[in-house]
Amino acid sequence: MEERKVIISNRLGLHARAAARLVRRASQFNSSVELRREDTGETADGKSILSVLLLAASRGTSLIIKTEGDDEERALDALADLVEQKFGEELSDGVF
């Protein structure tokens, strides 16, 4: 089991497109992915878009990403990286 805290720093927060990217990335790994809001303790299945959206994680929210499985380390690195890169949002137009 691997865990890491990240802070949502992109402008729109974990909105549909960001969530979509996160879910798609998470789904590429065998490990299970859980997201937990540090403030409220709410959790979400990182592979379920509906679940991730319900976290309503706006900019500034601290999330704990927890991965568990044979590729848990790679999964955690990839996901944390995606959040830190602001989901690639600033690379595109950021409009959604």
Added chain:
Amino acid sequence: MASSSVTRSRDVKLHGVPASPGVAVGRVLRLDERGRHQFYYIGVSATQARLEVRRLREALQEARAQLKEIKVRLAKELGYEHSFILDAHLLMLDDNRLIEELEQDIRTRRVNAEWAVRSVTDKAIDAYKQVSDVYLKERTSDLEDVATRILTILSGHDKFDLSKLDQDVIVVAKNIWPSTVAELDFKRVLGFATNTGGLTSHSAIIARSLGIPAVVGLRDITSQARTGNSIVIDGSEGCVILRPTKTVLSTYLTKRKREASYRTRPTANTSLAAETIDGVRMTLRANVELPTEIESLARFGAEGVGLYRSEFLFLTRLPDLPGEDEQYEVYRKLAEATGQAGANIRVFDLGGDKLTLEGFEAEQNPALGLRAIRLSLKAEHVFRTQVRAILRANLHGRLRVVLPLISTITELREAKRIIADVKQEMAETSVEHNAELPIGVMIEVPAAALMADVFAREVDFLSVGTNDLIQYILAVDRANENVAHLYQPLHPAILRTIAHLVRVAESQQVALELCGEMAANPVQAIALIGLGIRSLSLVPGSIPLVKNAIRSVELQRVRSLMKDAMRLTSSKEVEELLAQELPRQAPRFFSAWSSRS
């Protein structure tokens, strides 16, 4: 996925148009739609549940394929960036939690796939609505979109049979389509509540025909009611209570009991004449919509049919038109059942808020658009077929034809020319028929009311259609709650128009009849006979009641009462005068009536 335990607010009261009287209490069956597709609940066996899971999987697969195709098209047309807007949709279709929940729902609750999609996504949508983030709240529309896509696909695949409902329901829908009518098992339907529609909409008319309560024009009841919610509909008051509390529920259960006994009581007067105390005889005829109603006419004491709404032949046939033979069979049944008393067949009154013919588009302003006689003259083949069927059926009784929504003499002449032409064609080809077919016009458009003397010279009778006449004279759509209070049948302008028509009919020696909701309301019916109307056509179920009202008054006194009423300046004053004077004139009937309402 978070399963929500959202408690929805109780006793939500919504106001609409009282379309069909009575109180119904039950559970909501919400029909959702996208285009013409509507969805519903069916319980299934364990074996069938497995098939339902397969249908669901196939539908999800198909939905993915559709969305991917749209995405490609979007990328091409709007640029690659914008195609991402469908990513969330696509991921929802791949969301294992969602899929598991759907399949679980089908297996454990043994429901059809449509129902599972509806209830599971409804639950999720509720959960989203609890989130304070405005942006996320908007995502409910993505989910709704995905849900309706799946439902639409499902409906195209071996659609479940709505005629197999296994429990009593109150149908909540945007609108009741004729196709729904064809599908639903009405023995299971206790009432209707719809977003759209007025008194003359299909939903309303169908409910009245079936004798079940209905409230229409509720605007957005579909977004507030969920299938399975408890609901009360009061078709007499025009209101709906969603998720009633115990107290409210018991009030309505009592009211339901009282209404039911009130409705069944007056049938005892079937064999009595609709005669006033001073011996003036009125004619009470029936408005008929469905062929099955024809059999009940005698039971209510109807003297023939004053208005047969022939467009209802479409109901079970959509999207095809009923053929000549099929129409003939229904008209013949009507002719035979009404015998000497006869029946008025109003030619197809389509368009407007009723369904329209294939090939004719929905319009911006349907009330003023291509409808009724305008549509019949445009689709002449449809009109000719109908006239042929009527002429043939006329061999079996005394049928008459009424032309709806006539506004110019040209339309009347054109319609008469076509009828004459059909007769000649039938004579030439030796098709058996009875050419003795009186023709009348509906007086529904103010222009026709003002020009009634001109029309009177070229027709056999005039038939006042009060529903539309009031709508057009007062320029009020009763289904629009912002202006519904302006729909005033006793508005002096309406009284003057009717008095004018009575004078014209007398001086031109032409028969005058009246049909519409007004005739079914005892107070308004008495006002009408006070104005000089002698022949009323109304829903069969209300005939005994109106007959009792007529038998309780003296025409002489009612006439002078209406003379006073004509001098008043507003609907309110007229209503007050009638509310004060009728119980005095006829305490036996009206005291009981007014204390009831």
